[in-house]
Amino acid sequence: MKTSATTAKQSWQDNLQKTRFVMDTILLVSFLIVLAPQSTGIVLHEWLSLVFLIPFVIHILLHWHWFLSSFKQLMRAKTLRERYNFVLNYTLYLLMLFVLVSGFLVSVALFPALGIPLEIQDFWSKMHHDSATLIMPILGLHLALHFRWIKTLIVQMKKKAVS
Amino acid sequence: MKFVKKNWKSRSTIVVGISLLVGILMIALEQTQFAIDINSAGWHHGGEGEGRPNIPGAVLFILPFVKALALIGVPLLVARLIVNIIGLFTRKR
Numbered sequence: 001m002k003t004s005a006t007t008a009k010q011s012w013q014d015n016l017q018k019t020r021f022v023m024d025t026i027l028l029v030s031f032l033i034v035l036a037p038q039s040t041g042i043v044l045h046e047w048l049s050l051v052f053l054i055p056f057v058i059h060i061l062l063h064w065h066w067f068l069s070s071f072k073q074l075m076r077a078k079t080l081r082e083r084y085n086f087v088l089n090y091t092l093y094l095l096m097l098f099v100l101v102s103g104f105l106v107s108v109a110l111f112p113a114l115g116i117p118l119e120i121q122d123f124w125s126k127m128h129h130d131s132a133t134l135i136m137p138i139l140g141l142h143l144a145l146h147f148r149w150i151k152t153l154i155v156q157m158k159k160k161a162v163s
Numbered sequence: 164m165k166f167v168k169k170n171w172k173s174r175s176t177i178v179v180g181i182s183l184l185v186g187i188l189m190i191a192l193e194q195t196q197f198a199i200d201i202n203s204a205g206w207h208h209g210g211e212g213e214g215r216p217n218i219p220g221a222v223l224f225i226l227p228f229v230k231a232l233a234l235i236g237v238p239l240l241v242a243r244l245i246v247n248i249i250g251l252f253t254r255k256r
Contacts, residue, residue: 019166036227058167060178094185101186122206123198129208136231140238147243 020062021153027055031139035132046110049103056096085145092142095135102128 034052037045060067066089074086104111105124112118143150192198216223 014165016166023167032228032231035231038227039224057175057178061167061169061171061174064174097182097185098189101189105190121193121198121202122204123193123201125208126201126206127192133234136234137238140235141242143235144239144242144246147239 016062017149017153018157021150021157023055023058023062027059030055035136043109046103046107049100050110053100060093081145088138088142088145092135092138095131095138099128099131099135102131 030048030052033040034045034048040048066073070086070089073082077083077086102124105118106120106128107118108120218226
């Protein structure tokens with residue numbers, strides 16, 4: 001006999017929107033943890049940033065079709081929202097890459113632990129700090145754009161949990 | 164997890180490949196005059212040699228999360244507010 005928890009678990013995994021919602025929640029929580037190196041400590045911050053790549057890649061995989069059709073959609077875009085969505089998503093992707101690349105280039109624990117010596121430049125330290133600060137409001141705008149979808153999914157997941 | 168596993172090897176290779184390529188291109192920025200100027204001027208984050216502030220440990224632990232939540236949450240709320248105001252005007256017309 002299946003428990004209600006097992007049924008609920010199967011249901012979100014069988015539904016693309018719910019799988020996206022659960023994985024996006026994991027991505028957001030892990031990102032918030034990575035965004036606070038003063039709390040976690042630099043060593044944990046760097047190792048967690050490496051682990052963070054997994055939910056980041058999963059997020060892209062779960063929105064694979066959007067990426068494939070994004071340029072075609074931009075050509076056909078009729079509303080400002082669609083164009084804004086395109087620009088914002090790619091800005092966020094590039095900024096995320098920049099934060100990760102600059103972060104790896106100022107690594108004091110990760111690369112030395114892997115036996116890779118690094119000569120840290122002030123330029124990358126500044127870029128990492130500034131881009132990590134800039135990515136937060138951009139993420140806020142990204143969440144605002146998908147707010148209705150988030151709200152709908154929360155209501156749906158709540159209903160499922162109650163019934 | 165069937166949606167994550169669908170063609171995940173080939174898709175992940177493409178994502179990681181493109182990201183690595185873009186990442187390597189980003190590293191080239193350190194050759195720019197802007198980077199050289201910052202490196203020669205020097206840059207340090209926060210006050211140096213000022214010691215730890217007189218704030219309880221728990222608050223020091225929570226503050227970075229509060230900062231992150233505020234920097235994400237405020238633009239989110241402002242954007243929602245603007246969308247709602249625009250929606251209000253377009254519905255009236």
